[in-house]
Amino acid sequence: MFDEAGAAVRLRVSLAAWRWAAGSGLVPAADAGEGRWSRVVVESVDAEGVRAGLRGPVPACWAAERLTEALGVPVPLRRPRVTAAAVGHLVRAGYLVRLGGEREFPDVHPDQVAALARRRDLPAVLDRCVPLGPGEAAVRLGVRRTDFDHVVRLGWVSPVGRVDVDLGRACGGVVEVPLYSAVDVALLPVVRPAVDWWGVRRTGPGRRSLLAVLLPVVPGGDLVELGEVARIAGVGRVAVTSWRRRLPGFPPPVAGQGTGVRPVFERRAVVAWLLAAGRLAVPGAPGxxxxxxxxxxxxxxxxxxxxxxxxxxxxxxxxxxxxxxxxxxxxxxxxxxxxxxxxxxxxxxxxxxxxxxxxxxxxxxxxxxxxxxxxxxxxxxxxxxxxxxxxxxx
Structure with a gap:
């Protein structure tokens, strides 16, 4: 039984070549457990075919530049550049195969990068798979970094992960940076329709954020009525009432809040249901x-x-x-x-x-x-x- 390193040694090919062959289907799937192959399978593989299948690999920074170029030149409005760390997230999501390098900044196959760059849904793939740091999230939302800091203060988005970043001794050494879901960030203007996002985006440097006067949401207090659910979904209130009655899984009203005539619901639960039901879409590129x-x-x-x-x-x-x-x-x-x-x-x-x-x-x-x-x-x-x-x- 061989793992990927052992299989590469047995066939006298590079580890990157075996990883590419395994990830692209040039060799049979692992048959002896996760990431492990039996001797029979390994010895049946054409070593020359494995060597010929690898062109590259290329570093994560090169892949990031190619994917950024695929988004458009110049990079479209409200779309952050693809980073080397984003390539690592794409590998973990299964869109690219790691051939070598660090796990966070992997080497990948140039042909696979080119195929991903040609996908029309590349922006949607990035939104689903690549979390954003605070600066990148501000770009995705189309606001200043200080405005996004207020978004976090208000409790409108929460980190989905954290990463340690070494800024160098002069800048404080290693710091922990929160990561946010690109989907959650992009949906903010949709799920918070009462906010003057047009005004927030037009606030110039040095001016006070329009969000500075708002108070954070209290735990359990981020609630919406049916009318605001309709505004979020871009439909009439009658349609939302019909969904609630006919479609399964619509969130129940919050107990002890609202009335029978005017029930209230948790905003986060409503948004999750709308996305799952296909009644809400992540905003794409502007016209x-x-x-x-x-x-x-x-x-x-x-x-x-x-x-x-x-x-x-x-x-x-x-x-x-x-x-x-x-x-x-x-x-x-x-x-x-x-x-x-x-x-x-x-x-x-x-x-x-x-x-x-x-x-x-x-x-x-x-x-x-x-x-x-x-x-x-x-x-x-x-x-x-x-x-x-x-x-x-x-």
Whole structure:
């Protein structure tokens, strides 16, 4: 009977090659217990085939960069970069095979990384399998780190694990860092609909968090009525009443709270049921708009295309009004808009493709300005570009 190391020695192949062959199905499954093979199985394996099957391995940092690139360039809004530690979590979840290296930062097969990078559900896989540190959780939520610290203080999320991180002697040595479920973090704006998340996300550096005035939830006191359950699920109250009556497993009302007419339920239990029943989805990537701009009245010919994430387009009903488009973009993109709009004629929007702009988009000959800009950590800015409605064209 052989474990993985013994099997590799018996066939005179590297341990990484055996691990890849076992993980990818090139050799029979372990038949003598978990991670153990019988002599008959090991000696029946084609050693040359095992050696030929391995290309690599590659370190976890390389795999992390490839997966980050697969998310998009630049990395999409509210999506943290994939780290080497995240590769370790993907190995433990069974999406990659550890070929060597440290257990927390494993070496993996480049072809398997490439296959994972091609998956359309890669963001969902990362949310399910990779817990986030406080800084990464703030990025996933789209807020500043100080805002996320308030989220923790309020008791809205709890750690799902902890990890020791060595910051070096000058920074305090080894510290314990809490880890949070990416799904729980991403769902916060959905399950806490009463919070002004739009305002929280637009709070700039140095300003007090809008969450600072809120009080923490008390144990057993995070309760919701049917009306708020309906808001969380994005349906009417009648639908929730029907679910409660027809579908199994709906959480029971909290005893001693509410009334027979207005029962109350534990928020966490309701959210868990909605997810399990397929009535609630983790928010995906926000929508995008494409903004092709140039400096109006200039002869430089400088034309740039920037991408606005989570855009909002408001078109005035009267020609005397003002049109506005707002959204998030990297700080470098905001700088491009500022530079092009420095002239007296402002910006010319050669083409705007966004929800609400119509199938062919719209254009603005000139007079567009960056009317507001808020920097909110993580290298992103919220900007609003406005122009007189009378100069709008299609």
């Amino acid at each position: 995008t708009a494409s903004l092709r701009v140039s400096g109006a009245g200039t002869r430089t010919g400088a034309v740039r295309t920037v991408r606005l994430d989570d855009p909002v387009l408001v078109l005035a009903e009267a020609v005397t009004g003002t049109d506005r488009v707002s959204g998030w973009l990297p700080e470098t993109g905001a700088d491009v808009l500022d530079v092009l709009g420095e002239g007296p004629a402002g910006l010319a929007v050669e083409r705007l493709t966004a929800p609400g702009a119509g199938a062919v988009g719209l254009g603005v000959l000139g007079g567009a300005r960056v009317s507001e800009r808020v920097r909110s950590g993580g290298g992103w800015c919220w900007v609003e570009v406005s122009w007189p409605a009378r100069v709008r064209g299609r």
